[in-house]
Amino acid sequence: MRKKLVVANWKMNNTQDEATRLVSSIVSQINGLTINNVEVVISPSYVYLKEIVELTKNDEHISVAAQNCSEHLKGAYTGEVSSQMLSSIGVKYLIVGHSERRTYQKESNSLLKQKVDVALSNNLIPIYCCGERLEERNAETHYSVVENQLNEGLFHLPMDAISKLVIAYEPVWAIGTGVTATAAQAQEMHQFIRSVISKKYNPTIANTISILYGGSCNAANASELFACKDVDGGLVGGVSLIANDFVKIVESAISN
Ligand code: 13P
Numbered sequence: 001m002r003k004k005l006v007v008a009n010w011k012m013n014n015t016q017d018e019a020t021r022l023v024s025s026i027v028s029q030i031n032g033l034t035i036n037n038v039e040v041v042i043s044p045s046y047v048y049l050k051e052i053v054e055l056t057k058n059d060e061h062i063s064v065a066a067q068n069c070s071e072h073l074k075g076a077y078t079g080e081v082s083s084q085m086l087s088s089i090g091v092k093y094l095i096v097g098h099s100e101r102r103t104y105q106k107e108s109n110s111l112l113k114q115k116v117d118v119a120l121s122n123n124l125i126p127i128y129c130c131g132e133r134l135e136e137r138n139a140e141t142h143y144s145v146v147e148n149q150l151n152e153g154l155f156h157l158p159m160d161a162i163s164k165l166v167i168a169y170e171p172v173w174a175i176g177t178g179v180t181a182t183a184a185q186a187q188e189m190h191q192f193i194r195s196v197i198s199k200k201y202n203p204t205i206a207n208t209i210s211i212l213y214g215g216s217c218n219a220a221n222a223s224e225l226f227a228c229k230d231v232d233g234g235l236v237g238g239v240s241l242i243a244n245d246f247v248k249i250v251e252s253a254i255s256n
Contacts, residue, residue, distance in 0.1 A: 008240030174215025
């Protein structure tokens with residue numbers, strides 16, 4: 001059975017006190033739940049990673065992700081953080097290719113390919129983000145855009161590496177807008193992503209990889225999204241800053 005994940009992408013939010021309060025509240029509420037096949041992942045900014053690894057280390061259902069890393073292994077890259085550093089403090093996942101980084105930092109698929117490689121070589125599990133812009137959906141090029149993001153950023157990987165990965169489909173038009181993809185739109189794109197992986201690799205690998213949905217996911221719509229056959233959880237932005245609502249999303253993943 002594929003693992004379900006609910007990932008809290010805090011983006012560039014929270015002061016030290018807010019971060020500590022938020023993670024403490026999430027941890028205490030998650031502790032009270034019966035969780036089988038769901039992993040909760042918290043992704044704060046770099047400065048809180050070590051503390052959050054510490055605060056979550058006693059809960060086997062909670063892990064930590066970084067939001068970015070350098071494409072380089074180590075060396076004279078002032079201001080950068082390496083995947084090896086992240087791995088050495090107990091970070092498990094790495095968000096790669098979030099649309100905000102593709103847009104604001106101009107990250108290309110070929111750069112993301114390098115980040116995927118350094119992450120895997122340092123035992124971080126990439127959560128590789130893909131998704132089309134509104135104009136691409138309107139022009140009905142959304143499938144080819146997503147396929148291209150997968151092709152150029154991921155499909156150089158051998159079978160044993162690709163099967164370790166998590167993919168997140170985040171339509172750009174749904175991020176932070178309050179406009180969620182419908183369950184049907186999410187399901188058809190997730191099914192498409194799985195079919196592309198199946199063609200490139202094989203059906204077993206395609207069925208192993210967890211594919212998360214992200215984009216205005218909230219306590220009210222999570223259940224319908226997570227009930228879709230090919231949706232294996234969520235990558236949550238804004239609502240992950242509200243402990244009670246985020247935990248409701250986790251509960252939706254548990255019950256679907
Ligand atoms: P929102 O949940 O705020 O739409 O953000 C989604 C996202 O970008 C998660 O990575």
